[in-house]
Amino acid sequence: MDRNDDIERCESIQTHSDILEKVTQDLPEDEILYDLAELFKIFGDSTRIKILYVLFESEMCVCDIAQLLGMTQSAISHQLRLLKQSKLIKYRREGKTVFYSLADGHVRTILGQGMDHLAE
Amino acid sequence: MDRNDDIERCESIQTHSDILEKVTQDLPEDEILYDLAELFKIFGDSTRIKILYVLFESEMCVCDIAQLLGMTQSAISHQLRLLKQSKLIKYRREGKTVFYSLADGHVRTILGQGMDHLAE
């Protein structure tokens, strides 16, 4: 039972079994590609991008971010949870307030490359 | 009428008007941040990521990609349209077949940085 049985065929790829082999070899595992997509989904919302940009300047508490972006504390908190789950931000508690900050440098690089692409 | 009227306030940010000023200065325009989010949404789907990975090896026609990924021609074609609209891939026609390929190097960098982040 090949799960590709019901998929259309064309002839071009059969004639290039070397490429077919290289592709199937270099394509990462399905689970990794799924995780990668999940990561980029996080960048796929302008509220979350704004939060990341704001954290470029300085660590900040939830209420500050909400105020800066003109959004409710709840909406920001929900988004911070997603950013936290993806390990894009980290936090530290100081009394009642929780300060969030960027977790590593990949965020800047990824957003920067995105900006570069748009600028072209 | 300040549209922030209904937003909660906290005190910490008032005491750091320098940071507030820097953030509002460095934060790109809303429209750009929106476009940036739209771009990353494209990377936020494992089918599209697979297509991009496959195109790392070589240009390929729609049917080849569908066959390689075990998906229907229609599903792939719809996704190729989105990738095309975001200028992540380009195409050339040769008779009946249309060959797709990567548009520029940002794709590799962005996916690479995403992988790096996952690996940490």
Add this chain to the structure above:
DNA sequence: ATAATATATGAACAATCATTCATATGAGGA
């Protein structure tokens, strides 16, 4: 213990999205 403040979270709803199915377009061959 009670109140006040900062943050987190569950449920609900509207909006967005990926895939499927059916069908259309376009190009080459008989």
Add this chain to the structure above:
DNA sequence: TCCTCATATGAATGATTGTTCATATATTAT
């Protein structure tokens, strides 16, 4: 022209998602 192959696309549908609202948790002060 008619048929076939490769690709594109519109409509429908089930699934996912961002925000809101109400409420819960956690910490500090009185």
